[in-house]
Amino acid sequence: MANFTKATSVKDWLNQRLAIEKVEKVMASEYWIPKNINFLWAMGMILAVLFTLLVISGIFLLMYYQPNVDTAFVSVNYTIMSEVDFGWLWRHIHAVASSVTFLIIYIHMFTAIYYGSYKKGREMIWVTGMLLFITFSAEAFSGYMLPWGQMSYWAGMVITNIFSLGDLQFNGLVEWIRGDYVPGQAFLNRFFMLHVFLLPLAIMGLIGLHFAALRIPHVNNQDGEEIDFEAESKKYLDGDKKGSKVMRFANDFMSKDIMVLAIFLIFFFYLVFFHYTFALDPVNLDPADGLVTPAHIYPEWYFLWSYEILRPFSVNIGLIAFGFAQVIFLLLPWLDRSPNTVPASRRGLFKYWFWLMLGNMIALTALGKLPPEGMYSTLGLISALLFIVMWLALPFITKNEKKA
Amino acid sequence: MKELKILAVVIFFTLVTYWLVEPYAHGVMHKQVDSKQFAYSDLDEATKGVMSKKGDATRGKDLVVNGGCTGCHSITVADIPATMDAVTAASSYGVNPPDLSNSGVVYDAKFLAALIKNPAQALKVEHKFTPESGKMHPMVPFYGMGGDIDQEVADMIAYFQSIAVSQDELTPEMAYENACARCHSMKYLNWTELGPKPSFKTEIESLTYDLKVLEYQDSLKAYMGKLPPDLSMQALARGETRARNFIEDPQSYLEGTAMPRVGVNAQSAEKIITYMFDSADPKREQRDTIGTYVIYFSILLAILAILWKKEVWRDLK
Numbered sequence: 001m002a003n004f005t006k007a008t009s010v011k012d013w014l015n016q017r018l019a020i021e022k023v024e025k026v027m028a029s030e031y032w033i034p035k036n037i038n039f040l041w042a043m044g045m046i047l048a049v050l051f052t053l054l055v056i057s058g059i060f061l062l063m064y065y066q067p068n069v070d071t072a073f074v075s076v077n078y079t080i081m082s083e084v085d086f087g088w089l090w091r092h093i094h095a096v097a098s099s100v101t102f103l104i105i106y107i108h109m110f111t112a113i114y115y116g117s118y119k120k121g122r123e124m125i126w127v128t129g130m131l132l133f134i135t136f137s138a139e140a141f142s143g144y145m146l147p148w149g150q151m152s153y154w155a156g157m158v159i160t161n162i163f164s165l166g167d168l169q170f171n172g173l174v175e176w177i178r179g180d181y182v183p184g185q186a187f188l189n190r191f192f193m194l195h196v197f198l199l200p201l202a203i204m205g206l207i208g209l210h211f212a213a214l215r216i217p218h219v220n221n222q223d224g225e226e227i228d229f230e231a232e233s234k235k236y237l238d239g240d241k242k243g244s245k246v247m248r249f250a251n252d253f254m255s256k257d258i259m260v261l262a263i264f265l266i267f268f269f270y271l272v273f274f275h276y277t278f279a280l281d282p283v284n285l286d287p288a289d290g291l292v293t294p295a296h297i298y299p300e301w302y303f304l305w306s307y308e309i310l311r312p313f314s315v316n317i318g319l320i321a322f323g324f325a326q327v328i329f330l331l332l333p334w335l336d337r338s339p340n341t342v343p344a345s346r347r348g349l350f351k352y353w354f355w356l357m358l359g360n361m362i363a364l365t366a367l368g369k370l371p372p373e374g375m376y377s378t379l380g381l382i383s384a385l386l387f388i389v390m391w392l393a394l395p396f397i398t399k400n401e402k403k404a
Numbered sequence: 405m406k407e408l409k410i411l412a413v414v415i416f417f418t419l420v421t422y423w424l425v426e427p428y429a430h431g432v433m434h435k436q437v438d439s440k441q442f443a444y445s446d447l448d449e450a451t452k453g454v455m456s457k458k459g460d461a462t463r464g465k466d467l468v469v470n471g472g473c474t475g476c477h478s479i480t481v482a483d484i485p486a487t488m489d490a491v492t493a494a495s496s497y498g499v500n501p502p503d504l505s506n507s508g509v510v511y512d513a514k515f516l517a518a519l520i521k522n523p524a525q526a527l528k529v530e531h532k533f534t535p536e537s538g539k540m541h542p543m544v545p546f547y548g549m550g551g552d553i554d555q556e557v558a559d560m561i562a563y564f565q566s567i568a569v570s571q572d573e574l575t576p577e578m579a580y581e582n583a584c585a586r587c588h589s590m591k592y593l594n595w596t597e598l599g600p601k602p603s604f605k606t607e608i609e610s611l612t613y614d615l616k617v618l619e620y621q622d623s624l625k626a627y628m629g630k631l632p633p634d635l636s637m638q639a640l641a642r643g644e645t646r647a648r649n650f651i652e653d654p655q656s657y658l659e660g661t662a663m664p665r666v667g668v669n670a671q672s673a674e675k676i677i678t679y680m681f682d683s684a685d686p687k688r689e690q691r692d693t694i695g696t697y698v699i700y701f702s703i704l705l706a707i708l709a710i711l712w713k714k715e716v717w718r719d720l721k
């Protein structure tokens with residue numbers, strides 16, 4: 001057993017039992033961060049804060065929400081929005097935060113792709129990040145079912161239908177997922193459970209893992225510089241704060257994290273109070289009606305690009321393309337064959353690959369919402385094919401990259 | 405400087421995506437209809453005669469009573485009661501004919517003139533009452549009382565305008581009740597198709613009332629082909645512009661729809677829209693006020709955060 005002495009202070013008492021000083025060093029004051037990183041490295045912290053906001057606002061919504069097909073719509077749109085004091089505020093925060101989380105996730109992902117932050121020991125950061133993306137997608141989808149509006153119902157119908165896997169006709173699987181032939185009470189109940197319990201739990205675990213995966217390789221930097229963290233941190237501790245290439249996480253980088261976060265919050269609250277309709281689709285303000293199909297069925301904006309990879313093809317091919325799009329990002333660290341961990345701007349062909357991929361995904365996002373007619377369906381097909389071809393070409397493009 | 409450039413790139417791509425997914429895609433998906441500012445100019449021709457006459461309210465009163473209107477409509481301000489209750493009226497006409505006390509202020513005068521002479525035309529439901537269908541609009545047209553029919557109609561309109569409250573006194577709720585309540589419920593503000601649901605002491609009374617509502621809805625369904633949707637959330641579900649254009653002319657959005665053009669004037673339409681927002685978005689003023697404070701507060705917080713960061717980083721750079 002360890003040797004415990006009479007504590008001289010509360011801190012000492014805790015320190016003997018929890019080693020808080022050590023923990024503080026590992027997690028904050030001696031968690032070394034390179035100095036040459038920009039505000040894009042604060043996106044992770046913004047995501048952590050957004051997730052916290054989602055949990056808190058979600059708890060308040062949960063106090064009045066009723067997971068019942070007859071009362072869900074009213075409990076959200078009337079009870080929470082009109083009757084409960086500040087219910088509207090929690091709902092707007094929850095809806096806007098979920099949508100903005102995806103915006104920041106995409107920025108965070110493309111930052112990592114641009115700077116090559118998924119290579120050289122950072123593969124697990126990337127993989128856990130992608131797992132977070134997948135669980136977040138499931139979380140967003142299950143949450144979208146809960147108000148039981150027209151879009152909840154019909155998006156639920158369309159997305160669960162995907163599991164019949166086209167000509168494989170796995171209708172039994174679809175019914176098993178729905179708990180019924182069509183979305184109904186059993187369906188709502190299970191998505192409620194997933195949304196408020198299982199998936200948030202999984203996300204919390206994955207965030208922990210994501211952070212742990214960061215600790216050993218440290219974060220990347222914007223110049224692709226190889227930093228000797230041992231030597232540089234010694235310089236810092238010996239007093240040469242200016243000369244050292246690294247800084248403490250707390251308070252050094254944290255002060256910047258918080259600065260970026262505070263500026264972001266102005267934008268966030270502007271959306272919450274004055275520009276929230278993009279996060280609360282008007283079609284979903286009609287109560288669910290299994291007999292009336294809405295003229296246009298589309299998912300939330302952050303799923304549009306993968307929806308558009310499914311849509312232009314015949315059912316079976318579409319499903320294969322869709323499956324491809326879901327897993328391919330996960331494999332990025334191995335598809336990129338170049339050892340260069342430098343910004344894309346210094347990486348030959350990859351530079352063009354990056355901007356084209358970004359532009360094409362924005363195009364897919366727009367086309368996923370536009371009705372698939374005439375020019376839009378042709379463009380959709382081209383964009384979807386381009387997406388696939390570009391991923392297949394990636395190993396060849398990066399294989400012969402010159403040492404940067 | 406470099407960071408600002410990066411920020412500009414991030415903002416650029418975010419805005420492009422936003423613009424494509426929201427304004428652009430919605431513009432393509434939903435056809436835009438131009439408002440004609442409630443001018444009802446398609447009725448100019450049919451009402452030329454009436455509109456050139458100056459009406460006389462006293463003569464108008466006799467015409468309204470003797471010309472048949474009160475056989476179907478009540479006029480409570482003039483102590484003229486309904487001849488039957490709403491449920492019975494609906495079983496005869498398909499819908500309960502509205503009380504006419506405030507019709508002079510809610511409806512456009514030109515529209516009223518056209519309505520009295522030819523309801524199906526004014527209401528734009530002639531597609532439902534074609535000669536081949538053999539069906540007649542439940543409101544019989546006014547064929548005149550022997551004098552100059554245009555003068556008679558002008559007199560009636562003058563009468564309705566004389567008994568109505570002024571536009572200033574007309575509340576959003578009154579405008580809504582006159583023009584929409586006979587067909588639509590608005591549950592979040594306690595409206596059934598029979599009016600605001602009273603609170604009852606016993607469950608039997610409450611259920612009896614609900615039963616009447618169901619009976620009324622059955623007649624309405626038979627008349628309209630479907631139950632008109634509840635309007636509680638429609639202000640947000642359809643959006644303000646679309647709601648306004650839809651009230652002005654339902655056919656412009658839903659061709660062949662059973663919902664009549666109700667013929668309200670522009671001011672009444674605004675009040676009806678306000679009322680729909682009172683139901684769908686009752687906290688909008690609170691939201692705007694609090695939102696402004698929160699933004700100011702966030703700006704203050706951001707300034708403090710920037711200063712703190714500068715302070716910490718002075719030793720680093």
Ligand code: HEM
Nearest residue numbers: 041043044045047048109112117126129130132133219220
């Ligand atoms: C809710 C979800 C997420 C949270 C809370 C989160 C949080 C964080 C945090 C705090 C950091 C360190 C600071 C920074 O570089 O921003 C980080 C880094 C990183 N994240 Fe995430 N992240 C999330 C999702 C993702 C996703 C979806 C991916 C992509 C697949 C991803 C990939 C990465 C990578 C590669 C790094 C390392 C960046 C570098 O070394 O420069 N993360 N994340």
